[in-house]
Amino acid sequence: MAKLTTARRNRLPKSAFALPGSRRYPIDTKARAANAKARATQEVKKGNLSPSTAVKIKAAANKVIRKKK
Template structure:
């Protein structure tokens, strides 16, 4: 799992997150892959809505160049 320090996370612009509330940071490919894995897990557990999951997948794929 990719790690961001609190300072690094706070320095990221809101656009570097897949969801509002600064959830699912995706500033680079490593974090985008991690966001896909975590979103899948949380979606299957019912902790992410279908729309939230689809947003994370779409935004992460943009970062990965898999649009």
């Protein structure tokens, strides 16, 4: 997975994030989508993220992961 610099992250469209309003959890690649799912699970376990928000993140990430090239 290539490093996501601040400049590149800022250029990503809202659709490239699992939570577009807050621009959190980038899902522009399959690898980042898989990582977003893992981070969401971790944050729920820590109590920093609601389970319903994690479901939204995982659904958005799954769309990217299952997309055919």
